[in-house]
């Protein structure tokens with residue numbers, strides 16, 4: 001099935017692996033996400049339900065959000081304000097499921113990650129797809145407030161968050177010299193999250209293939225402009 005707004009293929013064959021995109025949401029030079037991703041990525045890649053692509057936001061220097069009807073251009077082939085924004089939208093449209101790795105900055109996710117989510121504009125690339133979160137922080141909070149905010153943000157994109165989140169406190173001491181988590185709950189949590197992402201991701205892919213209702217904003221606009229009796 002094609003995305004009605006971008007023309008991109010949104011749904012591969014029902015038995016194909018789900019295309020999982022792992023988004024690394026921290027970009028600063030001294031970031032502490034690297035041991036988290038080094039541990040999680042092989043487990044994601046080993047899961048039989050997925051083919052995995054890493055989207056490290058360091059490799060995606062997206063401009064600060066500035067999209068609108070004028071930047072979209074031709075709605076059948078949106079150009080956006082920047083070719084990178086276009087490519088980002090196409091990359092997200094191509095995904096079936098997402099894992100977001102996030103630290104906590106001032107009780108929320110990093111601005112670069114929020115900007116990357118907002119930049120998925122008009123393509124509805126997250127719509128009706130499963131999403132899970134791996135949060136971490138330097139202290140005891142484990143990124144939980146960033147993850148809770150992301151849960152709410154992703155609901156607005158009409159993604160479907162899974163219940164189980166991986167939360168890593170004291171990230172500097174969370175992995176042993178072999179790179180394995182010191183706390184076994186971290187590993188069990190990731191497996192549960194991936195299994196739920198796979199189950200939900202398959203169910204949503206099947207549902208998308210059967211046809212999706214137009215986005216609520218489009219339906220509201222249509223309802224408001226229809227003659228009223």
Ligand SMILES: Cc1cc2nc3c(=O)[nH]c(=O)nc-3n(C[C@H](O)[C@H](O)[C@H](O)COP(=O)(O)O)c2cc1C
Pocket residue numbers: 026027028030031032033103104105106107108136137138139140141142143171
């Ligand atoms: C701007 C900023 C704000 C932060 N705010 C919080 C916070 O609200 N809660 C928390 O637990 N840690 C906070 N921290 C600590 C980070 O969670 C911790 O340094 C984490 O390892 C940062 O991830 P990064 O190294 O991938 O950027 C903050 C760090 C920075 C740089």
